[in-house]
Amino acid sequence: MFSRKVHVEYELDGMRLPCPLKWLDNFSMRNFTNASIFDDTLPVGDGIIEIGERVPLDKLKAAMEDWFQRKGYLPKSAGLWLELE
DSSP, rough: OOEEEEEEEEEEEEEEEEOHHHHHHHHHHHHHHOGGGGGSSSETTTTEEOOOOTSSSHHHHHHHHHHHHHTTOTTTTTTEEEEOO
């Protein structure tokens, strides 16, 4: 089910850092109840999330950026990067 591993990083003071597991877990738990397209997401560690084949990477990135900004984790000026392993 979780056939793809994705590295998730954000920018802080010009440095790219792995997103904390807390952020990833918070995003995934919210989406288990509100957005079925992201049901196939499983945070496994800081900066690492496993996803299913039907999860579109571009939509995942946009949804994560939006959620992290609304939660106050990520400033609007900061970037978010998702890269398949």
